[in-house]
Amino acid sequence: MEDMLFYDRLQFAFTITFHYIFPQLTMGLSLLIVFFKGKYLRNNIEKYNDAAKFFMKIFAINFTMGVVTGIPMEFQFGTNWAKFSELTGNVIGQTLAMEGMFSFFLESSFLALFIFGEKLMGQKLHFLTGFLVFLGSWASGWFILATNAWMQHPVGYEILDNGKFVLENFSALFSNPWLIPAFLHNQLASVVTSSFVVASIGAFYVLRNKQIEYGKLFLKTGVIFGLISSLLVAFPTGDWNAKNVAKYQPASFAAMEGIFETEEAGAEIVLIGQPNMVEKKLDNKIAVPNILSFLTYQEWDRQIPGMDHFKKEELPDNIPALYYSYHIMVGLGTIFIGVMFLSAFFLWRKKLYTLKPLLWTIMFLVPFPYIANLTGWYTAELGRQPYLVYGLLRTTEGISPTVSSGNTLFTLLGFVALYMLLGLLFLVLVGKTINEGPKHQTH
Amino acid sequence: MELFWYIAIAVVLAMFFILDGYDFGTGIIHLFFAKEEKDKEVITKAAGLFWDSNEVWLVAAGGMLFMAFPTFYASVFSGFYLPLILVLWLIIFRAIGLELRGQFKFQMWKDIWDASFGVSSLLLALFFGIALGNVVRGVNFGGVEKGVSEYEAHYFFLPLWDSSFSPLSKTPGVIDWFTIIIGIISVVTLAIHGANWIILKTNAAINNKLKGVILKLNIVLAALTIFSLIVWKIINPNSFDNFIEKPYLLVFPIIYFTGLIGLFFIKKLKKDVYAFALSTLLILGGITSSLASLFPVLLPSVNTVNEPLTIYNTAGTEYGLSVALNWGIIGFILLFVYMIIQKRLMGGKIDNMDYGH
Numbered sequence: 011m012e013d014m015l016f017y018d019r020l021q022f023a024f025t026i027t028f029h030y031i032f033p034q035l036t037m038g039l040s041l042l043i044v045f046f047k048g049k050y051l052r053n054n055i056e057k058y059n060d061a062a063k064f065f066m067k068i069f070a071i072n073f074t075m076g077v078v079t080g081i082p083m084e085f086q087f088g089t090n091w092a093k094f095s096e097l098t099g100n101v102i103g104q105t106l107a108m109e110g111m112f113s114f115f116l117e118s119s120f121l122a123l124f125i126f127g128e129k130l131m132g133q134k135l136h137f138l139t140g141f142l143v144f145l146g147s148w149a150s151g152w153f154i155l156a157t158n159a160w161m162q163h164p165v166g167y168e169i170l171d172n173g174k175f176v177l178e179n180f181s182a183l184f185s186n187p188w189l190i191p192a193f194l195h196n197q198l199a200s201v202v203t204s205s206f207v208v209a210s211i212g213a214f215y216v217l218r219n220k221q222i223e224y225g226k227l228f229l230k231t232g233v234i235f236g237l238i239s240s241l242l243v244a245f246p247t248g249d250w251n252a253k254n255v256a257k258y259q260p261a262s263f264a265a266m267e268g269i270f271e272t273e274e275a276g277a278e279i280v281l282i283g284q285p286n287m288v289e290k291k292l293d294n295k296i297a298v299p300n301i302l303s304f305l306t307y308q309e310w311d312r313q314i315p316g317m318d319h320f321k322k323e324e325l326p327d328n329i330p331a332l333y334y335s336y337h338i339m340v341g342l343g344t345i346f347i348g349v350m351f352l353s354a355f356f357l358w359r360k361k362l363y364t365l366k367p368l369l370w371t372i373m374f375l376v377p378f379p380y381i382a383n384l385t386g387w388y389t390a391e392l393g394r395q396p397y398l399v400y401g402l403l404r405t406t407e408g409i410s411p412t413v414s415s416g417n418t419l420f421t422l423l424g425f426v427a428l429y430m431l432l433g434l435l436f437l438v439l440v441g442k443t444i445n446e447g448p449k450h451q452t453h
Numbered sequence: 454m455e456l457f458w459y460i461a462i463a464v465v466l467a468m469f470f471i472l473d474g475y476d477f478g479t480g481i482i483h484l485f486f487a488k489e490e491k492d493k494e495v496i497t498k499a500a501g502l503f504w505d506s507n508e509v510w511l512v513a514a515g516g517m518l519f520m521a522f523p524t525f526y527a528s529v530f531s532g533f534y535l536p537l538i539l540v541l542w543l544i545i546f547r548a549i550g551l552e553l554r555g556q557f558k559f560q561m562w563k564d565i566w567d568a569s570f571g572v573s574s575l576l577l578a579l580f581f582g583i584a585l586g587n588v589v590r591g592v593n594f595g596g597v598e599k600g601v602s603e604y605e606a607h608y609f610f611l612p613l614w615d616s617s618f619s620p621l622s623k624t625p626g627v628i629d630w631f632t633i634i635i636g637i638i639s640v641v642t643l644a645i646h647g648a649n650w651i652i653l654k655t656n657a658a659i660n661n662k663l664k665g666v667i668l669k670l671n672i673v674l675a676a677l678t679i680f681s682l683i684v685w686k687i688i689n690p691n692s693f694d695n696f697i698e699k700p701y702l703l704v705f706p707i708i709y710f711t712g713l714i715g716l717f718f719i720k721k722l723k724k725d726v727y728a729f730a731l732s733t734l735l736i737l738g739g740i741t742s743s744l745a746s747l748f749p750v751l752l753p754s755v756n757t758v759n760e761p762l763t764i765y766n767t768a769g770t771e772y773g774l775s776v777a778l779n780w781g782i783i784g785f786i787l788l789f790v791y792m793i794i795q796k797r798l799m800g801g802k803i804d805n806m807d808y809g810h
Contacts, residue, residue, distance in 0.1 A: 074552050077505055078545045082538075084515050088530025089537055092608070095530070099523020100769035104777055107516030110509065111784035118506045119791040126502070126806055127798055177773040410531035412596065412610035421538045428542055435549065439556060 013415035015406055018090045021422040023391075025082055027384055028429045032076035034383045037151055037197060038204030039069050040144035042235060047137045057223060057448075061231075062140065063128075064224075064448030065208070069143075070125055071439050075432060077118070082425070084110075090418065094398050094408030098175045101167050102157045105183060109153035117146030151197055159188040162390065163258050164399050175399070188254055192390075195247035198239045199386060202346060203379040205236030209353070210376040211444055213369040221447040226363055229372075233357055237350040244343050249305070255393065256306050259400060261320040262393035265329045266336040267302060268292050269316040276300040277314035280337075285330040290317070326395040335388035342382040349375060454774040455764045458521035459749075461781065462514055467740050469510035470581070471646075471733050476500040476507060477581075478647015480547065480574020481640065483567065486666065490560075492657045493567060495804050499654045500570070501551040502803060506795060508544070513788070520777055524607060525751055525767035532592060532609040533584070536627050540580050546573040575640065582639025586632030587611070589743055590688060591753030591761065593624050606759040607767075620688050625755060631688060634681050641674045642739065645716065646732040653725045654803050664719055667728070671716045674735075678713065689753070695746050702745045709738025 043065050050058035084106065087095045120142040128136045160167075166182025167175045177183075209232025215225030256263045268280040270290045279301040283292035303312040317325060326332050349371060356362040362369075394400055398408045479500040487493045519526045530537060550570030554563050592609045595602030612626045620631035648663045648670075685692050696702050712734030719728050747753065754761040768774065799806075 071552075074505070074548060077508065078548045081508075081512060081515075081544060082541045084512060084519075085530065085537060085541060087519065088515075088526045089534050090531070092527035092531035095519060096524050096527035099519050099526060100773045103516070103520025103523055103526075103769070104773065107513070107520040107777070108780060108784070110513040110516035111781075111788065114512055115506075115509050115788055115791055118509050119795045122502060122506060123795065123798060130798060176770045177776065180776040410527075410534070410608075411604050412608050413531050413534045414610075417534055421535075424538070424542060428545060432545070432549070435553065439553070442556065 014409055014413070014418065017415045017418035017422060018409045018413075019405070021090060021418055021425065022086055024422065025079065025086065025425055025429075026387075028433070029076065029079040029083055030384060030387060031380060032072045032079065033147070033150070034200040034203050034380065035207060036069055036072045036076055037147045038200035038202070038239075039065055039072070039207070040140075040147045041201060042204055042208055042231065043069065044137075044140050044144045045231070045235075047140045051133060051137055057227060060448040061224065061227060064443075066125060066140075067443050068207075068440060070121065071436065071443065073117070073121060075436055079429070079432070090410055090413060091398075091408050092410035092413075094403070097173055097403060097408075098399060101164075101175050101177045101183070102160055104177065104180065105153045105157040105160070109150055109157075113146045113149035113153060115146075117143055117150065120146065148197060151200070152193055155193040155196060156183055156186070156189055158390070159186045159192055161399050162192075162394055163188040163254075164402060169402070175402075188258065191247055191250040191254055195243060195251050195386075198243040198247055199379075199383050201235060201239035202243055203383055205232045205239055205350075206346075206372075206376050206379045208232035209236055210373050213373040214444065215447065216363055217366065217369050217373065221449060224448050229353075229362060229369075230357060233350060233353045233362070233372075236346070237354045240343065240346040240350050244347065248340075248343065253306060256314070259393060260315055261317070261324045262326055262332070264315060264317045264319065265326050266332050266389055266393055267314075268333045268337075269302075269314065271318050272313065272316035274313060276303040276309075276311040277306075277316075278302060279305065282337075285333050287329065323396065326392055328392055328395065332389060332392040332395075335385040335392060339382050339385040339389060342378050342385075346375075346379065346382070454771055454778070455521075455768040457778065458517065458768070458774060458781075459764045461785070462517050462521065463741065463744055465510055465514045465517060467737050469507070469514055470740060471736050472507040472510060473504065474578075474643050474736055475646050475650035475729075476504045476547075477574045477578045478643040478645065479650055480571050480647070481578060481644040482647050482651060482663065482666075484571030484575060486659055486663065487657075489658060490563075492659055493563070494555075495655045495657050496651055497551055497554055497567070497570060498803055498806065499651055501555075502799060502806065504548065504551055506792075508548075517781075521769055521774060522751070522764065522767040523769055525762050528607050528609065528762060528767070529752060532611055533587070533627065534610065535613055536580060536584065536611075540577065543573040543577045543580070546570075547577060578640045578643040579636040582636035583628060583632040585639065585740070585743055586635030587627060588752060589635075589685065589692070589747065590620050590625065590629075590631060591755045593756055594754040594759035594761070595756070597756040597758045598624075600758060602758060607762060623755065631681075631684055634677065634684065638674065638677050638681060638739075641670050641677065642732070642735055645670050645674070646729075646736060649725070649729040649732045653729050654801075656802055656804050664728075667716065667719055671713065671719075675713055678709075692746050695748060702748075705738055705742040705745050707738070708734050709742055712736075712738055 043062050046058050046062035046065065050062065120139045123131070124136065124139040124143055127139065131139070160183060163186060165186045166177060166179035168178045169175055208228050212225045212228025212232055215221040216229060255266070268283060268285060269277055270292065276299065278297040278299045280292060280295060280297045283295035283297070286293045300310045303314055304310050306312070306314065317329070353362060353368060353372060356365055356368060396405055397403060398405050479496060483493065483496045487496050546569045550566045550573065554566035554570070592611055594609050595606045596604055596609060614626035614628045615622045615624055618629045619625070620629045622629070645667050648667050651657055652660045652663055696706070712731045715731040716728065716735070722728050749763045749765060750761045751764060751767065752762045760766065
């Protein structure tokens with residue numbers, strides 16, 4: 011039983027981590043593509059259209075990877091988490107089915123048209139197809155977040171005698187107080203990733219002294235979008251989410267902030283330190299007193315319950331991983347704001363394109379927004395433990411009763427091998443596309 | 454309400470097999486008949502332009518099944534664990550085969566991805582047929598051994614095969630000689646369908662030859678169909694009762710046989726689209742007949758201890774199903790609208806469309 015649970019969780023964690031590399035770029039990038047295409051419609055300058063089409067190529071590669079790694083996610087609810095599906099399908103099946111029907115269809119039908127249909131449709135319709143792709147990908151995020159929000163903070167349900175969750179109020183799924191902050195935070199974080207990707211490709215072109223016109227355009231656009239989204243991701247949306255965790259999942263809040271002991275007169279905020287689970291304290295701690303109470307409740311001496319306040323069965327089962335995920339996300343987010351602020355300043359002073367150290371920094375920062383997005387999700391998912399449906403259904407109760415750990419390990423190994431191949435091919439293709447660049451070709 | 458969702462999901466599944474079915478078939482034909490690079494390129498394009506918008510029907514079917522029949526979804530997906538994961542992997546190889554072949558110009562690269570596309574399409578067609586075979590044959594619910602269930606009555610776990618390879622075994626596996634026959638029927642049907650799609654959408658040099666191929670495959674298919682019906686009757690003596698009790702259900706087998714018989718006249722048809730329509734009937738009729746023969750059972754039980762899964766004992770609650778009807782109808786209209794827009798804009802022969810670079 012322990013083994014089954016372990017491999018089921020590991021397989022889900024691995025496949026969802028790999029999957030989420032792709033949608034986080036497609037969601038944010040579709041916004042930037044719509045921006046480029048919209049600019050072109052208004053000013054008729056060819057390079058904006060080239061930019062839109064260039065990024066659509068990168069979008070398309072990501073989309074394919076997202077689709078083929080996304081279908082296993084939907085399937086795994088049934089294959090590895092059968093009991094969870096049986097018990098909750100009546101509720102979250104709604105939002106998952108809507109995702110497939112409304113957003114995924116929209117996105118994939120119009121993506122092909124955007125890529126192949128420019129000559130066929132004329133510029134206005136072409137813009138419209140791009141916009142529909144954007145709409146589809148964001149709607150997809152909306153329905154997935156609605157599903158996750160219900161697992162984090164269940165609403166609108168009733169539990170029958172046989173343990174099944176049944177839907178009682180459909181609209182509650184979408185007015186869930188967890189949903190809007192989580193959705194906005196997630197979407198803005200995906201804009202951060204795409205802004206860094208766009209700016210990073212721009213920095214690469216400028217540093218390499220190739221495709222310079224496009225390089226400058228990408229840098230400028232990436233930095234402006236990047237600054238705005240990095241700021242918004244932290245405040246108000248990040249702040250809003252943290253307050254939700256404090257309110258609805260206080261045990262997880264204590265664990266992610268690393269508060270082992272409740273302090274009577276206001277909680278400190280931990281900047282650095284390693285959780286020591288044996289002695290129940292943080293090693294090498296650097297913390298600032300009272301800030302956490304202020305940030306969470308705007309009261310300096312408000313008491314925040316620490317982990318000592320909760321029973322062991324209610325605390326997340328991997329506290330160090332949760333603590334690190336959260337602190338890595340927050341730390342990286344702070345660095346992004348700093349770098350983007352500096353870049354925007356030099357952009358305004360018209361020095362950015364010649365400031366090589368900063369350009370190198372932007373170029374090499376590109377993996378980090380991905381890490382921040384993923385650790386953000388780890389925070390949410392590890393924080394929800396030991397529950398699948400917070401407070402109501404334990405993770406141990408959700409796995410498939412008939413699938414043995416040997417079978418799951420077999421498929422996990424297969425997924426690892428296959429995804430390594432996919433990752434390699436993805437890098438080759440994206441590298442090739444970036445290397446060729448958007449240079450306008452006259453037929 | 455259960456009935457509505459049952460029909461809705463059957464329609465979506467049928468759409469998936471009709472639409473993505475031609476992609477699988479295109480892959481099979483590509484694997485065995487495309488020799489010249491020019492043909493290979495245009496044939497991969499005939500699938501490559503469409504596969505992702507066709508695959509969304511599978512995702513939609515999965516989502517709807519999850520919502521409307523959660524117990525069925527849970528039981529079947531965990532019970533058919535290994536074949537389903539294999540299908541997922543094959544879907545990945547099929548997709549990257551199509552997407553990657555055009556990315557580099559050298560022939561070895563193209564050959565690798567052509568093989569990936571062709572072989573995975575062939576295996577997918579086979580596996581989907583085997584899946585259908587399993588659904589009509591039934592499974593050992595509750596993992597019954599010596600009259601005692603090992604787990605909850607509506608769960609099961611199928612090994613890939615049982616040492617007897619027989620559908621009459623008490624603990625049948627995913628693959629036995631009966632499900633293999635259905636698998637081969639599926640391969641032949643989809644190969645015909647794919648060949649029709651290639652003829653319809655391209656000017657490939659092998660198009661004329663393909664009509665002859667279809668004719669031969671159709672003869673094989675007719676023989677296999679009759680054979681499988683006899684076997685089916687032996688395995689499950691009650692398999693045709695539904696059609697006797699409710700004769701209007703016979704419309705589904707009639708759809709199938711219209712397609713089957715019509716295809717013998719493929720060389721006389723005035724338009725290529727008629728042949729494609731006939732193979733569409735073949736798939737539609739095949740799936741709907743199988744479902745109709747089982748109705749209201751979704752998955753039969755091979756033991757007498759545990760009940761089969763039906764649309765009634767696996768469905769969600771009335772409120773959930775009826776509230777989903779509101780968005781479901783809007784969703785359905787949108788699906789068909791998108792599909793029509795897309796197919797219209799990409800109508801006609803696709804030989805000269807840019808793809809992959």
